[in-house]
Amino acid sequence: MGLYIETRIGADLDDLWARTQDPAQHQRWDLRFSEITYLPGAEGGPRRFRYATRVLPLLTLSGTGVAAGEKQRPDGTRTSALRFACPHPLSLLAEGSGYWRYVPESDGVRFLTGYDYRPRWGAFGAVADRLLFRPLMGWATAWSFDRLRLWLERGITPERALVNWLAELAVRALVLTGCLAGLVLEPSLSPFGSLAPALAYFCPLLLVVALSLALFKAPLAVTPAARRCLRAPVTATRAPRVLCTLEKPV
Numbered sequence: 303m304g305l306y307i308e309t310r311i312g313a314d315l316d317d318l319w320a321r322t323q324d325p326a327q328h329q330r331w332d333l334r335f336s337e338i339t340y341l342p343g344a345e346g347g348p349r350r351f352r353y354a355t356r357v358l359p360l361l362t363l364s365g366t367g368v369a370a371g372e373k374q375r376p377d378g379t380r381t382s383a384l385r386f387a388c389p390h391p392l393s394l395l396a397e398g399s400g401y402w403r404y405v406p407e408s409d410g411v412r413f414l415t416g417y418d419y420r421p422r423w424g425a426f427g428a429v430a431d432r433l434l435f436r437p438l439m440g441w442a443t444a445w446s447f448d449r450l451r452l453w454l455e456r457g458i459t460p461e462r463a464l465v466n467w468l469a470e471l472a473v474r475a476l477v478l479t480g481c482l483a484g485l486v487l488e489p490s491l492s493p494f495g496s497l498a499p500a501l502a503y504f505c506p507l508l509l510v511v512a513l514s515l516a517l518f519k520a521p522l523a524v525t526p527a528a529r530r531c532l533r534a535p536v537t538a539t540r541a542p543r544v545l546c547t548l549e550k551p552v
Contacts, residue, residue, distance in 0.1 A: 304418035308532040309447045312410035313454035331450045331460040363393045380404040396422040444528035
C-alpha cells in the first residue's frame with residue numbers, strides 16, 4: 303500500500319516549485335533527507351540526483367534517483383515524477399518511485415505526493431516496514447509538508463520551525479511528567495507539594511485535563527504538525543497513479 307500526503311499552501315506556485323525542486327532548499331525542510339545534490343547530466347533531460355539520510359551520528363545512508371519535472375500542463379497543474387534506490391544493506395528501503403503534484407487553486411496550491419517502495423530483508427523487512435518504517439515515513443513526509451507550508455505562508459524558516467517543535471515537545475513532556483509525579487510521589491517529593499493528595503483525591507478530573515492537554519492539545523500555529531495534512535484523497539475517486547518510465551537509478 304503506497305503512501306499519500308496532501309496539504310494546501312497559501313503561496314505562489316512558482317515559489318512552491320522553487321522550494322521543492324531546488325535541492326539546496328528541499329533538503330532544508332524535508333525531514334527525510336540530510337543532503338540532496340544533482341549529479342552531472344545532459345541539459346533538458348531527466349535529472350539524476352544523490353540523496354543522503356543521517357540516521358545515527360556515525361551512520362549515513364545514501365542512494366541515487368532520477369527525476370523529471372513538467373512545468374506546464376494544459377490544466378495549469380505541474381507534476382514531478384521520480385525513481386529512487388538505496389543500495390546500502392542497512393537501508394530497509396531498497397527502491398521505489400513516486401510523484402509530486404501541484405494543483406493551483408484560488409487561495410494557493412494543493413500540494414500532494416504519492417509514493418511507494420520495496421523493502422529489503424525478506425519477511426522480517428516486510429513486517430518491520432508495515433509496523434514501524436512505513437508509518438514513520440508517512441509521518442515524516444506529512445510533518446515536512448507542514449514545515450514547508452509554514453516557511454511559505456508565515457516566513458518561518460525550516461530551522462526555526464524545528465526549534466519551535468522541539469520546544470513544544472519539551473513543554474508537553476514537562477507537563478506530563480509533573481502530572482504523573484503529582485500522582486505517584488509522596489507529598490514531600492511531589493512538584494505540587496502538599497496539594498498533591500488533594501489533587502489526586504478530590505480533583506482527578508483536573509489531572510485528566512492536564513494530561514489531555516499535554517498529550518492531545520493541538521500544536522501551536524508556528525509548530526509543524528503532521529496531523530494538518532491529509533493521508534488519503536478527499537474524493538471517492540482514487541488518486542491517479544503516475545507511472546514512471548524513467549531509467550532505473552544506478
